[in-house]
Amino acid sequence: SQTIHQWPATLVQPVGSPLSLECTVEGTSNPNLYWYRQAAGRGLQLLFYSVGIGQISSEVPQNLSASRPQDRQFILSSKKLLLSDSGFYLCAWSVPRGGPQHFGDGTRLSIL
Amino acid sequence: AQRVTQPEKLLSVFKGAPVELKCNYSYSGSPELFWYVQYSRQRLQLLLRHISRESIKGFTADLNKGETSFHLKKPFAQEEDSAMYYCALNKAGGGNKLTFGTGTQLKVEL
Incomplete structure (x- = not known):
């Protein structure tokens, strides 16, 4: 069966420090992969999605970037974190043709 | 651009009472709609999901294109239904x- 792993679960970082959040999927090939952010009191906002290795689409302008170095690995990064980057980040996957998305446990990021 | 509106941040009901979680959307095309839950x-x-037209855990949701709504309903609420519910649209x-x-x-509530 398919599983999705996301880590770390929580992270506290100082302003200006770099960021790397990792997401991996098992049990499926060539999935669509997604990064969402959930700010307090708001819904989930799609940040990036990928339909294949090295293929990244950004949905909103921001201080973050994403990469997909392997078929089932999706990384969310930043060179210099801002206070506004605080939030809850969720990774998700779906089969290539679309359909329901399946979510990881999320990472709670706090910027000090 | 598409938009999904859930007007209620919090809905409190008694056990056994009917539940309706509201969802309205704006999209000019033919959408695919989902309900996600986080316990x-x-x-x-x-x-x-609306294309399945199924009942899960007693919940149903019907897509009403005229009213652009996809409300989630359950006739008798159970304590284990307490959770966060999100409506989502896939254009x-x-x-x-x-x-x-x-x-x-x-x-x-009991």
């Missing part, structure tokens, strides 16, 4: 990118 200390998971041909509402926290 305490669990990950976000799919509850149901046709949109690369499977979901637009989420802000969510409704359902609290079922």
